[in-house]
Each structure stands twice: as C-alpha cells, then as structure tokens.
Amino acid sequence: MLSALIWIPVIGGIIIGFLPEKQAEKARPLAFVFAGIILAFTFAIALQFDPNQSGLFLSESFSWLEQLGLTYSLGVDGLALPLIFLNSFLTFVAIYASSPKIARSRFYYALLLFLSAGTAGAFLAQNVLLFFLFYEVELIPLYFLIAIWGGTNRGYAATKFLLYTALSGALVLASFLGLVWLSGASSFDYEPLRSQMLPLGSQIILLIILLVGLAIKIPIFPFHTWLPDAHVEASTPISVLLAGVLLKLGTYGLLRFGVGLFPEAWAVLAPYLAIIAAISALFGALAAISQKDMKRVVAYSSIAHMAYILLAAATATSLSLVAAMAQMVSHGLISALLFLLVGVVGKKTGTRDVDTLRGLLNPERGLPIIGSLMILGVMASAGIPGMVGFITEFMVFRSAFNTFTIATLLCMVGTGLTAVYFLLMINRVFFGRLPQAFSDLPVVPWSDRIPAIVLAALIVILGLQPNWLVRWSEVETASLSQFHGEAVVSLESH
Structure with missing residues (x-):
C-alpha cells in the first residue's frame, strides 16, 4: 500500500507521457484518475492509523543494494501521515x-505525477540514503515544470532553483555519509542510526x-533567494505544490533527522536556531x-511562516513538535489558497501589480467571491481566531515562549x-474605485472557485476543531521529544 503511493503516479505518468x-x-482526465487513486490510497492508509500508537503502523x-547499505524501506507514522495526505490532496x-x-x-x-511520487517517497523513506534519492528525484520534474510552463x-x-536545491541535497547527503562513516554503521536504515x-x-x-x-529547502534567511523568483515565474498549480508541500521536505527533515539523529547536538544548537528563526520571520x-507583485508578497510571507516551524523544532518539547507538524499542514493549506486566488486575479486582470489593481471587490463588475476568499485567506495567515492559522501559531508561540522568550x-x-x-495588499487591490480598465472582467466560473472554496472550508473547519489536525502526530511527537530529552539528560550528566 505504501509503494502504491509512489509507483501508481509513476505508472500513471508513464502512461500519460x-x-x-x-x-x-485524454492527459488531463487520466491525471485526474491517477491522482484520485492516490488520494483514495491515502484515505485507506489513514483509516488504518491508530493515533494512540507510537512508531510505524x-x-x-x-x-536492494546491501553493499551500499541501501534498502527499500518505507514506513508511515504520525510524522509522515499528515504530510502524505497534504501531498496527495494538493496534487489533486x-x-x-x-x-x-x-x-x-x-x-x-x-x-x-512524477513530482507527487518523489515527494511521497521522501516522506515514506525509512532509509536515509533512500530519502536522499527521493529528495533529489523530485527536483527534476519541478525544474521542467518551471522552465517550460513558467513566466x-x-x-x-x-536554473536558480535547481542550483540551490542541488546544493541542498549535496549537503544532506554529506551529513548522512558522515554519520554512517563515523558511527561504523553497516547500513543507512533510520532506526539503527538513531542508536x-x-x-x-x-x-x-x-x-x-x-x-x-x-535551510536552503525550507527556505530560511539567508538561503531564501531562490524562492521568490521560483514562485513569480511558476504557474499557479506549481506554486501551490511548491509552497504547500515541497517546502515541507525541509521542515520534515528538521524533525525526522535533525532531532531524531542528532539529539545532543540539537540541544546545543537550539538557541542559535531560535535566533535564526526570529531573524528569518522578521x-x-x-x-x-x-513588494509590488501579489505573488512576491505571498512568497515572502511563506519565508516568515516557515520560520515559525524552525522555532518550534528548536524548542523540541512534545507540544512544540506537534505544533511544528500542525503549522506545516496549516501553512500548506493557507499558502495553497492564497496562490490559487492570486492566480485567478492575474488571469482575469492580466496583472498582479498592487499599484495597478483597484476595487476588485466590486459586487457587480469585479471579483467579489475571489476577493472574499482572499480576505479569508489573509485573515487565516495573520492568525485570526477561528481559523487554522491562529491555533497552530498559538501552539508554536506558547510552547516556545518559556524556552526562547526573546526569539518568540x-x-x-x-x-x-x-x-x-x-492589509496593504487587500486594501490596494480589492477596495476603492474599480478602474475603467477593469470594468469588464471575465466571469470566474465555478470550476475555478471550487478548489479555493474547499481549501477555505478546511482552513475554517480545522480552525474550529484543531484536534482533527493535531491528533495524528501527538503520540509520535511526544515519543520524539522524549528521545530528545533523554539525550539531553545524558549530555548534562557528562
């Protein structure tokens, strides 16, 4: 069933290609079918999940290649499952x-479909070398998706995206190779390396x-410069996947490999990570x-909000780690909604310039439904109560405040x-008098509104009932925090 999340989209991509x-x-309907099958498999896996169980279920x-210590080891637990679900859903x-x-x-x-397969493989990999392979494989389709269908x-x-993220993969591989070499381990399997x-x-x-x-992948300041350019030039669906899922490979790596493989060193570096998180957020x-381009505004917003996950990871308590997981999903949904809506505005008006656009909330000649959904999205991103952005950010700040007060x-x-x-963007773009140049905007069909409405509904539902989000990761993050705490005690005893 886990392999199906990887190989069904690969087979689908080959058939379509x-x-x-x-x-x-027939390419689009077939892609729908395969994406629907992937989503159905994800639901089937979620139905088997016991939120009270720690470890792989x-x-x-x-x-595979025993001489290299490479095994085809896949597994899913409370850390991977929410992100697997996010990947399947946003691919659809x-x-x-x-x-x-x-x-x-x-x-x-x-x-x-190849991009979905590579991302799922990285989240499922239980061999660090296998994680690296999937981590690198997903770069190839994303490069072509930007280079061919971009602006x-x-x-x-x-090219900038490829160079930065290839360097990211090289550094990740160097760390894994060093760990195996210095520890004398016989394989790259994750669990033996933890000991x-x-x-x-x-x-x-x-x-x-x-x-x-x-940090390059997440991205964290000062390694962020590839992200705004990639978002501005990428098409709307690719921006949805890039912000919604692919950046989470970096934050997932913080928890799975940073806290999980180097708990003592993590405790030493944690104060510096909190400072970096604060700098990146600001x-x-x-x-x-x-910024004058609406897409750049949302792109830089992503840099700020991803820094909150670094702050939570640095704290490494049971509450902060589950907050980090919740913030990953929250940011994925909110950023996907915002990029979808910015894409509709750009498509219907021909521009994303905040100094050019005005009055799009006009109920008769503007984009009132798109504007209303955009207001909901920015309220969620700003942490207004009743939406998922509020509860996840509150959990991050509450869990980190006592440990890293200034950074928080x-x-x-x-x-x-x-x-x-x-508010500056909303006020300039959606309020005021609608210019004559935008007085005859094409009607936005319901087919373009449906994905944004579904995302908005999830943002509100999970904001009102956050337990439906955090329950998936509570036990696993508590176990990871306990492992980190035991390592810190061992460090202090020496």
Missing part, C-alpha cells in the same frame, strides 16, 4: 487548477551541515511589505507584520 499525440486531450522493507488540487488547454499537456501531467524569466528562475551516539563535536559538525542543506515579513516575541512581531502587509 506515451499517449499518442492525437489522444493528448505500516512498513515495507526489501533488500494542482491538476484540477491546471488549464485544460495547457501546451504539451502529456508531458506536463506526467511531470506532476518570461522562467529559465533564470528554474548510534557519536562524540558531541562530531554530532555538531554533521548537524550543521544537515541544517544548512535543509526578514520575510518586512520584505513582503515592500520577535516571531510574534512577525505575525503582527503579517496583518500589515496583507
């Missing part, structure tokens, strides 16, 4: 949001290498205020700035 040219119009393991949304008349449709939809500067943005206790100095060096690699928020307060300032830059 080799469709005869005269049957290219489903696993697969086959010998991205396919739905793609234009029915997109050029080179067979190649496009095949790449979307005017797509080549530059795609290998290296000298603290070696742990710190390897963890720093790993953190820099993951930088992302302040940079968003000065600075991050809370970043949350306040979220309201500033989004």
Whole structure:
C-alpha cells in the first residue's frame, strides 16, 4: 500500500507521457484518475492509523543494494501521515487548477505525477540514503515544470532553483555519509542510526551541515533567494505544490533527522536556531511589505511562516513538535489558497501589480467571491481566531515562549507584520474605485472557485476543531521529544 503511493503516479505518468499525440486531450482526465487513486490510497492508509500508537503502523522493507547499505524501506507514522495526505490532496488540487488547454499537456501531467511520487517517497523513506534519492528525484520534474510552463524569466528562475536545491541535497547527503562513516554503521536504515551516539563535536559538525542543506529547502534567511523568483515565474498549480508541500521536505527533515539523529547536538544548537528563526520571520515579513507583485508578497510571507516551524523544532518539547507538524499542514493549506486566488486575479486582470489593481471587490463588475476568499485567506495567515492559522501559531508561540522568550516575541512581531502587509495588499487591490480598465472582467466560473472554496472550508473547519489536525502526530511527537530529552539528560550528566 505504501509503494502504491509512489509507483501508481509513476505508472500513471508513464502512461500519460506515451499517449499518442492525437489522444493528448485524454492527459488531463487520466491525471485526474491517477491522482484520485492516490488520494483514495491515502484515505485507506489513514483509516488504518491508530493515533494512540507510537512508531510505524505500516512498513515495507526489501533488500536492494546491501553493499551500499541501501534498502527499500518505507514506513508511515504520525510524522509522515499528515504530510502524505497534504501531498496527495494538493496534487489533486494542482491538476484540477491546471488549464485544460495547457501546451504539451502529456508531458506536463506526467511531470506532476512524477513530482507527487518523489515527494511521497521522501516522506515514506525509512532509509536515509533512500530519502536522499527521493529528495533529489523530485527536483527534476519541478525544474521542467518551471522552465517550460513558467513566466518570461522562467529559465533564470528554474536554473536558480535547481542550483540551490542541488546544493541542498549535496549537503544532506554529506551529513548522512558522515554519520554512517563515523558511527561504523553497516547500513543507512533510520532506526539503527538513531542508536548510534557519536562524540558531541562530531554530532555538531554533521548537524550543521544537515541544517544548512535543509535551510536552503525550507527556505530560511539567508538561503531564501531562490524562492521568490521560483514562485513569480511558476504557474499557479506549481506554486501551490511548491509552497504547500515541497517546502515541507525541509521542515520534515528538521524533525525526522535533525532531532531524531542528532539529539545532543540539537540541544546545543537550539538557541542559535531560535535566533535564526526570529531573524528569518522578521526578514520575510518586512520584505513582503515592500513588494509590488501579489505573488512576491505571498512568497515572502511563506519565508516568515516557515520560520515559525524552525522555532518550534528548536524548542523540541512534545507540544512544540506537534505544533511544528500542525503549522506545516496549516501553512500548506493557507499558502495553497492564497496562490490559487492570486492566480485567478492575474488571469482575469492580466496583472498582479498592487499599484495597478483597484476595487476588485466590486459586487457587480469585479471579483467579489475571489476577493472574499482572499480576505479569508489573509485573515487565516495573520492568525485570526477561528481559523487554522491562529491555533497552530498559538501552539508554536506558547510552547516556545518559556524556552526562547526573546526569539518568540520577535516571531510574534512577525505575525503582527503579517496583518500589515496583507492589509496593504487587500486594501490596494480589492477596495476603492474599480478602474475603467477593469470594468469588464471575465466571469470566474465555478470550476475555478471550487478548489479555493474547499481549501477555505478546511482552513475554517480545522480552525474550529484543531484536534482533527493535531491528533495524528501527538503520540509520535511526544515519543520524539522524549528521545530528545533523554539525550539531553545524558549530555548534562557528562
């Protein structure tokens, strides 16, 4: 069942890619079918999950390259399951949001399915070398999706993305290789490596290498510069996947491999990570205020909100780790909604310039439903109570406040700035007098509204009933926090 999440989209991508040219119009319906099957398998896995059980509740393991210590080991637990679900769901949304008349449709939809497969494989991998392989594989389809179907500067943005994230993968691999070599382990399997206790100095060096690699992926200031360019040039469905799921590979790595493999070194570096999180949160928020492109505003907002996950991970308590998982899902849903809506505005008006757009909330000649959904999305991002963004950010700040008080307060300032830059954007774009140039905007069909409405509903539902979100990860994050705490006690005793 776990392999199905990887190989069904691969098979689907191959079938779609080799469709005869005269049957290219079947690419989108077939992609829907395969994405629906993946989502159905994810539901089936979730139904088997016991939220009171710690550890893997489903696993697969086959010998592959024993000489290299590489095994085909997959598993799903409370850390992986929410992100697997997010990947399957947003892949379906991205396919739905793609234009029915997109050029080179067979190649496009095949790449979307390959991207889903690589991302799922990274979340499921229980062998660190296998994680690295999937971590790198997903770069290839995303590069082509930006380079071929992106904006005017797509080549530059795609190349910059590839160089940055390839360096990220190289650093992650270097850390894993160093861990296996210094520990004398016979394989790259995750669980045996957790029991290998290296000298603290070696742990710190390897963890720093790993953190820099993951910081590029998340991204964290100052390794963020590839993200705004990638978002601006990427098409709307690709921005949905990039912000909603792919950035989470970095934050997932913080918990799974940072806290899980280097607990003693994590305790030493945690204060510095909290400081970096505060700097990144403030930088992302302040940079968003000065942007003129709506997509850049949302992109810099992502940098700020991903920093909250780093703050929670640095704290490494049971509450903070479950808060980090909840914030990953929350940010995935909110950013996906915002990028979808910005895409509709750009498509209907021909621009995303906040200084050009005005009055789009006009009920007769504007985009009132899109504007209303955008207001809901920015309220969720700003942490307004009743929406999922509030409860996840509150959990992060509550769990980190006693440990990293100053860093938490600075991050809370970043949350306040979220309201500033989004209110500036909303006020300029949706309020005021609708210019004559935008007085005859095309009607937004319900087919374009449905994915945004579904995302908005999830944001509100999970905000009103957050236990439906946090219950998946509570036991597993408590176990990870306990493992970290035992390592800290051992460190202090020495």
